[in-house]
Amino acid sequence: MSPDKAGVSRPAFSRVETATLEFLEGAAQQAGLATTYDRGQNLLMSLPEDAEAEQFVLVGSHVDSVPMGGNFDGLAGVLAGLMCLLRARRQGLRFARPVKVIAMRGEESAWFGPCYIASKTLMGVLGADERAAPHKGDGRSLEAHMADVGIDLAPVRDGQPLMQVQQILEYIELHIEQGPLLIGKDMPAAIVSGIRGNFRHKAVQCIGEAGHSGAVPRAFRKDPVLAMADLLSRLDEAWLSILQQGDDLVLTSGVVHTDSESNAMSRIPDRVEFSLDIRSQDPAILTGMRRMLSEEMAQIARERKVLFEPGSANETAPALMDPKVVAKLAHAMERLGIEPMIMASGGGHDAAVFANAGVPSAMVFVRNRNGSHNPDEAMEIDDFLVGMSIIYEHLVHEIGDA
Structure with a gap:
């Protein structure tokens, strides 16, 4: 079929x-x-x-x-x-x-x-x-x-x-x-x-500022890819901690991409888009992960001078x-x-x-x-x-x- x-x-x-x-x-x-x-x-x-x-x-x-x-x-x-x-x-x-x-x-x-x-x-x-x-x-x-x-x-x-x-x-x-x-x-x-249960963000956008890969020092960069990597790394650390406590959680980012039409190896991208799929059998764990996601996005946005736009979440208990x-x-x-x-x-x-x-x-x-x-x-x-x-x-x- x-x-x-x-x-x-x-x-x-x-x-x-x-x-x-x-x-x-x-x-x-x-x-x-x-x-x-x-x-x-x-x-x-x-x-x-x-x-x-x-x-x-x-x-x-x-x-x-x-x-x-x-x-x-x-x-x-x-x-x-x-x-x-x-x-x-x-x-x-x-x-x-x-x-x-x-x-x-x-x-x-x-x-x-x-x-x-x-x-x-x-x-x-x-x-x-x-x-x-x-x-x-x-x-x-x-x-x-x-x-x-x-x-x-x-x-x-x-x-x-x-x-x-x-x-x-x-x-x-x-x-x-x-x-x-x-x-x-x-x-x-x-x-x-x-x-x-789960909550899923189909298309989280992290918005930064484009620039030349060789000309913009780290202190002046607004790199959305590194901001996304920072966020995923922090979520992964939380995942490991939750598992070590004997609780249930899985986390996946199955779609990650920049715009291939406008970006290149030598260009700092202006935005990256990625998905998040967070699941647990414990409603309290899901509630905690929602709160953590919001807090970490806000902190990374301040530190790296970017903007996260998570969009709406699809949720199932x-x-x-x-x-x-x-x-x-x-x-x-x-x-x-x-x-x-x-x-x-x-x-x-x-x-x-x-x-x-x-x-x-x-x-x-x-x-x-x-x-x-x-x-x-x-x-x-x-x-x-x-x-x-x-x-x-x-x-x-x-x-x-x-």
Whole structure:
């Protein structure tokens, strides 16, 4: 579903993303499943007898990807839910409670800056700044792209949920692990206990003053690149200190650049632009890092005679998975003869949005080599089937686990 030479690209709210949903819709209908679209234009699939259920367990993930990403991030979770439906239909079984599988649009932040767009829209928490975010390619707003796929934006602007929390008995999401823990433990799958929150600045600008690299002494320089390096160094020192105290934090600056059109090796640049992605499972740590970032920017600006313009931040609160649902999935692992493993998630997921909205939520991680968000994602199908079977076992028997 992608023309890329390396990996796959399914941009959020694009024709490729829509074509992916249509492909899944056709496959589900051909297998005798019921399909429909919710008010956020996400695909919903279910057994025919559960199509009109007013309350249901929601299983799924997102279908968009980062540019030149891997085969499994997001889409594996949708296919796991779809396979649960197909297995139940072929075996003539009913789930303990009605189940709907959701294939969501727009989870990745790569295209607009905001993340978890579909789930935030469903829960009524997609903010005005997020809706106004420009697309990295055409510059048009997220709102405009949402309207293009047929979403009625009036309730979204009013902060109205497009799916009521009371409808969702549980939200369960399968996802490839984005780190090396399951590889190191030689485990095919694990249950997720919590998801890091984050705050992200898509494009921090540090503005200085251009000059000749050989003619301007250090005392007279207003060098934005060195100011940025100073800031990142101080943040890195704070990161190490927080880890040494046994607390949780990760920090990334994934985009750094000066203007290649106007700058050269022999020119002090007048500005540099960079991103910041700061994550923790502890809300207090995130609050402290926001305060530190502001204070360090102000101090470095005075010392180096530059100006920092951080722009607005996209924020997501940390989320704990529901202990009862986590325990039920662990029991399902035991029934399948697998020793349960519980772990935290370093990456963010739609499950965080549902959990923070009050939906009992949980995740299943599947072993995956080479990380994620790259063409080298390497999930083994046997491991995927284990993860899917954990969810299926839970869906069929979960009342007895309570």
